[in-house]
Amino acid sequence: MSAKQAGRLYVVATPIGNLEDVSARALRVLGEVDLVAAEDTRVTRRLLQRYGIRAKLASYHERNEREMARRLLARLERGESIALVADAGTPAISDPGYRL
Template identity: 55%
Template sequence: MTDLTGILYIVATPIGNLQDITQRALETFAQVDLIAAEDTRHSGLLLSHYGIKKPFFALHDHNEQEKAHILVEKLKQGSNIALISDAGTPLISDPGFHLVRQCREAGIRVVPLPGACAAITALCASGIASDRFCFEGFFTREK
């Protein structure tokens, strides 16, 4: 890709408490051209809380395979994009896999920002040895 190619930022968002956002995440939101969000209404509350006004692109489980290429084209044209989920880290039981894979295949830079992750947060409070563990997804709501 050229120097004009945009960057895809994978940005973790708070899990319940809006104050758990990182400074780097806020700075990234301020500088990107577009925010790809799992639920634009939900994410709008977070960004509104911090006075951030950016265009949204809905990217969720039901449309990601069909829509990821649109974001890849925007990145190729130089747009910087932040990918966020409703809560926690995108791609951890959330959308983003197809987009990141297509970006990697196209040679587009993908930059993950550390932050909230429900699986790691739960592990830290569990009392289970954390030097070795396996995450196989979240329990369903029915169980």
């Protein structure tokens, strides 16, 4: 019997100011993952809608970060793939996400 493979966490940079500055790789990842964990789902939804990406969104911000980190890790352990995004730029430096 083989062990279940852990999922993948993608840290995805998003455009700062201009939605057209997003990379093709970021768009591909956002379209393929099981879940997008977003600092502000309203901001991320605009980006996804702009490029016709239908993705399940979860709010991941300063106020729910501890609980959501546990939930996201559990999903990763089940083999799901998750993209972590901030409102603009690369998450996990001064944005929610550094705990992951």
